Amino acid sequence: MAKSTSKPAAGAGKKPQSSNKKDAPPPLVCDNKKARFQYEILDTFECGLVLRGTEVKVLRQGRMSLDESYARLQDGEVFLIGSHIDEYSHGNQQNHEPKRKRKCLLHRREIVKLKQKVDVKGLTLVPLRVYFGERGYAKVTLAICKGKNTHDKRATLKEREAKKELRNA
Secondary structure: OOOOOOOOOOOOOOOOOOOOOOOOOOOEEEEOHHHHHHEEEEEEEEEEEOOOHHHHHHHHOOOEEOOOOEEEEEOOEEEEEOOEEOOOOOOOOOOOOOOOOEEEEOOHHHHHHHHHHHOOOOEEEEEEEEEEOOOOOEEEEEEEEEEOOHHHHHHHHHHHHHHHHHHHO
16 A cells, blocks of 8 residues: 655645735835924824826835925915925936925815914924825825924934933943
8 A cells, every 4th residue: 555645735834924914004205304303293194196107106216305395385285395306217308307396185174274274373384204005196294393493402302312321221
């Protein structure tokens, strides 16, 4: 009588990998670290961005800068101004301008809420981060911010140093 030797099934003994994409954070394109230091963040909003094809390709490569960028309300719409998206290396004459004004997509009630808050003196709209959402669309997180004074910035630095020392101790 012949013995039958059976091989274990492929992948047996391995842990099943979870294919739940909701657990993973959204792919971050750009983060505005200076804004968190220079401004006190009061409220945040998530909105979509109107982009051209070459801009999306460059964003997927992660070549964007939010330094010195801000958002402004004009004619009942929100625009992202001063953000820099590099030109696409394989682009042709249809390539985009790196520092063009980009429209932000928000619901009307959110725009009204933003307008009411920004009309208060000293508050500005600052982009905090740009990322791709669950469905693959480019999103920007806008924050209503109030500028910090120099002594507030120093206090932030002291807190950061204290936390760092506690971690290292």
